[in-house]
Amino acid sequence: MSGEINSVPRYVSHRIWQVIVFLTLLGGPVTVAPAQTSFFGAPKASYEEPEYEPSEKESIAISAEYSQQWEEDFVSVSILKGNCRIQQGEATLRSRQMVIWHRKTRQTDRISVYMEGEVRVDLPGESKTENSLLVNLVTQNGLKQDFRRPARITTAPDDPVLNRAIERRGIPHDHQLKRAQFIVEKPPLEGPELSPIPEQEIVTDFRRIRLFPRSAVPYNVQSFPSTHTVPPEQIWVITGGVNLLIDGVEGLEMVDMSADRIIIWTDGRNTQNFNSEIRQSKETPFEIYLEGNIEIRQGTYFLKANRAFYDAREERAVMLDAELKTRLPELGEDIRVRASQIRQLSKGAYLAQNAWATGSQFGKPGYKIQSSDVFIEDRYTTPWLGSGSAELDPITGQPMPEKRAWLTSSNNTFEIGNVPLFYLPYVSSPAEDIYFPITGLRFGNDRIFGFQVETEWDMFKLLGLERPEGTKWEGQVDYYSYRGVGIGQSGNYQGANLFGFDNIFSGNAEAFYIHDSGTDNLGLDRRDLVPSTKDRYFLNHQHRQTSPFGMTLSSEAGLFSDRNFQQEYFQSDFNNRKDVETLLHLKQQQDNWSWSVIGRTKLNGYENTTDWLPKADLFLLGEPLFGNLVNWTSHSSVGYGKLKPGSAPYNPQQDVFTPLPFIADSQGLVAMTRNQLEAPFNLGPVILTPYVMGEAAYWEQGLQQQQIDRLYGSAGLRGSIMAERIFPDVYNPYFNLNGLAHKMVLEADYSFSxxxxxxxxxxxxxxxxxxxQEMFRERLVINTFGGVLPPQFDPRFYAVRTGAGRGVTDPYYELVDDQQVLRMAWRHRLQTKTGPPDRMRTKDWMTLDLEASYFPDADRDNFGEDFGLLGGHYQWFLGDRTTLAANAYYDVFDGAQQLWDVSLTSQRTNRLSVNVALQQIKGGADLDSQILSAGLNYVMSQKWSAGISTAYDLGENVNRGQILSLTRTGADFITSLGMSYNQSTGNAGIGLTIMPRFGNFGGGPADLSSILGNTASQ
Known part of the structure; x- marks a missing residue:
């Protein structure tokens, strides 16, 4: 035991030696039953007027969070709010709000104080609480004032607290005034309800100690004085199991302790016989030694230890072989810190030595962070960025400081089981980020990148920075044996009132860099491309901000080192995400009108991009005219544009390239205005809408740098008719039919342009x-059509045929030409009822849409065929978990596209989901593909799940690839093993992904793309 005592502070060591002596010398125990007493030790029937009279020679100290002060007829008036406190001698007055009238004479200061909101008066041996109170005080030794925020010199005649105080001063007193004595009024029977002011800290002058048996068996007490100390002490030794409660510890909630045996030291001068409830000044020494099944609860902290020492006056403690646990609402779970020694250094500050921390609730945690020292303290921070508005101070309107538990640790080792994986010499972060900074780990191997190790890190925790609410910042360190070491970062944020203005904002940023020593494999004829630079990187940032009156501000900035970097390393983003751009866009939208201004420039030389320096648009939608007989829609645009074609690939022999014919090096003024009038009316059951649209457009430079003026007009008639029939008696439980309604709509739109x-x-x-898509088109001309693009596959002619640019608000208004067309559609809905009998809802059971277009001038508009753009879309919702779908899109001229697909998706149980699809893509003589794909996901148990997907080209008789994954969902980690093969790149790979499931990381099923990483993307 002596070796352990040497590791604790000297004053604690002294107490422990006293414990050893007391336990050796004490005789038979004295049994004391816990007594039920009043707050002061004896019950009182009712409150009596205090007999204590503070001396006029004692000064008065006034403190509060905020104050307002002004002069009225030589009297200083103050309104105080937040932790209001007045001290004179041993008398203390507290409340949430106060109004003070201060009159100063040559020798004295007289104040009249009105208090309301949790009013408390503490006197020696007595205490009183009220809703409101009026008190008069006198002093000959001056006033001392301490306000956390500087006093504001202003009048407040309309302040409701002041009005209530003035009204209260006019009520006749029930007690005659006595010099230098509190005069207490009885509160009025009725009064206004008061809204409490947020309180930062409650300061008390007294502590209360209560003792109870730990179980149904009474505890035993031995009590005797110790005269060998100055001042003398009273010592109590309590055995048999005791529960001890301490109230009034400064700034903390109740301290709840229980142990098998305890020893208490306190001041022996004023201590009488042992009592199960004690009230004493907070400056009175009160020290406790505990041992045997110790449990301590203080606020959100719960501690267990074998031995402990606690000093209530100094708010310090030592716990040996201890464990600390606290609940973190932000995390949604408990954290645990276990150490050979935990010391409470001061209020809200703990030091754990030779400790480990974890969020795992198992007795033997699956993961932990082993540290030599862990320091836990309370910090107060004011958020500068966050989601929504922070809690505001009611007086100043400024954000209130936020109390957070903060951890700082040294010599940290992250262990899974007992296997160390990572080491960091220093970590500092909020307690909710107790976990090791790593948030993702993946191992893999394939033919493109070689052996791979990919890691993700929590940068706020790694750098010891405060994490603003609503933000995420992750770092990335990757190793690829064939390519090199890559580093990157990504993050997002959201919040409100940026720069002090009323707004809501969000954004994200990402970056990555690698010194690449390999070559790119992009599939088929591009399997060995030499990059244009070895220093490869990308930067991307997006920000969006909305403000009152419909204002929206968007900004983007993005840069790539070379043409193929995103395709090689981030293929999923290249295929599916929005283009990386550099622009600034301001827009306002109100009712049926809006305007916008955009400025954009080109940073990536390989892109086909238009710089706008700048461009402005004005929209007006559906404005009624002539008593709602006619609707007017308008769109006008003007800007200075620089159309810049993208540069050719670095490897033109392997990476084939043909410039797009509608992109040229042109620049100049671009302006357009479009206006449309339409007059809808009903003709019986038919809805008819005649319309006329006109456009005037100007381009300073066209494809041959020539000036172009274009006038464009379109007129037409739209019509639709709806019919329905209801079959209420149709019922079939196997097909989920509970009544049936057939709704049908015929649509037609004839236009001449x-x-x-x-x-x-x-x-x-x-x-x-x-x-x-543009890069695919640049390669398609050569590798599919031999260098000449057939006109039926020109994307601009296709857009004209489908009417993609005819609308008033269509952004690509260039895509119109002479045309005459009748577009027709026949739409069907079969609907049924579903849900509980008292809350049934209508849902689609089967849908079918048929479309076709008729071109009167077929030679000009549709390659010689009268009909075209034949389409059909079918869906059958057999149940809530099974859907059969089919789509087709055809043209009938020679070499036209023939596209169709059919698929079945089913999840008949929560454990099994299946998807099977067959798709045809055919165009011309050289493009013909029929791909059969299938996917299956099966949850074998609560811990294990598997997934497999495959694709095979029936038209070319080629295997396209497979993906297989096996996932184990554990209490602390999701571990996934994935394998893949891609015929296009000739790549086969395997990957192992470990994702933490604790804290703010994961917890759901692993995503297949994240499991396989780069392997799957190839």
Missing amino acids: DASENLSGIAQYNEFDDNA
């Missing part, structure tokens, strides 16, 4: 494809 300029000479300033 004429343009003064042919589309072929107009440069495409407004993009209609993203980068992935």
Whole structure:
């Protein structure tokens, strides 16, 4: 025991030696039953007026969080709010709000104080609480004032607290005034309800100690004085199991202790016989030694130990072989810190030595962070960025400081089981981020990147920075044996009132860099491309901010080192995400009108991009005219554009390239205005809408840098008719039918359009494809069509046929030409009822949409065929978990596209989901593919699940690839093993992913793409 005592402070060591002596010398125990006493030791029937009279020679100290002060007829008036406190001698007055009238004479200061909101008066041997109170005080030794925020010199005649105080001063007193004595009024029977002011800290002058048996068996007490100390002490030794409660510890909640045996030291001068309830000044020494099944609860902290020492006056403690547990609402779970020694250094500050911390609730945790020292303290922070508004101070309107538990640890080792994986010399973070900074770990191997280790890190925790609410910042360190070491970061944020203005904002940022020593494999004929640079990187940032009056501000900035970097390393983003751009966009939308201004520039040289320096748009939608007989819709646009074609690939022999014919190096003024009038009316059951639209457009430079003026007009008639029939008696439980309704709509739209300029000479300033599609088109001309693009596959002619640019608000208004067309559609809905009998709802049971277009001038508009753009879309919802779908899109001219697909998706149980699909893509003589794909996911148990997917090209008789994954969902980690094969790149790979399931990381099923990483993307 002596070796252990040497590791604790000297004053604790002294107490422990006393414990040894007392336990050796004490004789038979004295049994004391716990007594039920009043707050002061004896019950009182009712409150009596205090007999204590503070001396006029004692000064008065006044403190509060905030104050307002002004002068009225030589009297100083103050309104105090938040932790209001007045001290004179041993008398203390507290409340949430106060009004003070202060009159100063040559020798004295006289104050009249009105208090309300949790009013408390503490006197020697007595205490009183009221809703409101009026008190008069006198002093000859001056006033001392201490306000946390500087006093504001202003009048407040309309302040409700002041009005209530003035009214209260006019009520006749029930007690005659006595010099230098509290005069206490009885509160009025009725009064206004008061809203409490947030309180930062409650300061008390007294502590209360209560003792109870730990079980149904009474405890034993031995009590005797110790005269060998100055001042003398009273010592109590309590055995048999005791529960001890301490109230009034400064700034803390009740301290609840229990142990098999305890020893108490306290001041022996004023201590009488042992009592199970004691009230004493907070400055009175009170020290406790505990041993045997110790449990201590203080606020959100719960501690267990074998031996402990606690000093209530100094608010210090030592616990040996201890464990600390606290609940973190932000995390949604408990954290545990176990150590050979935990010391409470001061209020809210703990030091754990030779400790480990974990969020696992198992006795033997699956993971933990082993540290030599863990320091836990309370910090107060004011959020500068966050989700929504922080709690505001009611007086100043400024954000209130937030109390957070903060951990700082040294010599940290992250262990899974007992196997150490990572080491960090220093970590500092909020308690809710107790976990090791690593948030993701993946191992893999394939033919493109070689052996791979990919890691993700929590940067706030790694750097010891305060994490603003609503933000996430992760770092990335990766190793690829064939390519090199890559580093990166990603993060997002959201919040409100940026720069002090009324707004809501969000954004994200990401970056990555690698010194690449390998070559790119992009599939088929691009399996060995030499990058244009070895230093490869990308930067991307997006920000969006909304403000009152419909204002929206968006900004983006993005840069890639070379043409193929995103395709190689982030193929899923390249195929599916929005293009990376650099722009600034301001928009306002109110009712049926809006305007916007955009500025954009090109940073990536390989992209086909239009710089707008800048461009402005104005929209007006559906404005009624002539008593709602006619609706007017308008769109006007003007800007200075620079159309910049993308550069050719670095490897033109392998990475084939043909410039897009509608992109040229053109620049200049681009302006357009479109206006449409439509007059809808009903003709019996038919809804008819005649319309006319006109456009005037100007391009300073076209494809041959020529000036272009275009006038375009369109007129037509839209119509629709709906019919329905209800079959209420149709019922079939196997097909989920509970009544049936057939709703049918016939639609038609005839239009005649004429343009003064042919589309072929107009440069495409407004993009209609993203980068992935444009780069595919640049290769398609050579590797599929031998260098000449058939006109039926020209994307701009296809857009004209489908009417993609005819609408008033369509952004790519260049895509119109002479045309006459009748578009027809026949839409069906079979609907049934579902749900509980008292809350049934209507849902689609089967849908079918048929579309076709008729071109009167077929040679000009549809490659010689009268009908085209034949389409059909079918869905059958057999149940809530099974869907059969089919789609088709056909043209009938020679070499036209023939697209169709059919699929079945089913999840008949929560454990099994299946998807089977067959898709045909056919165009011309050289493009013909029929791909059969299937996927299955099966949950074998609560811990194990598996997934498999495969694709096979029936048209070319080629295996396209497979993906297989096996996932184990544990209490602390999700571990997934994945394997994949991709015929296009000739790549086969295997990957192992470990994702933490604790804290703010994960907890749901692993995503297949994250499991396989780069392997799956190839």
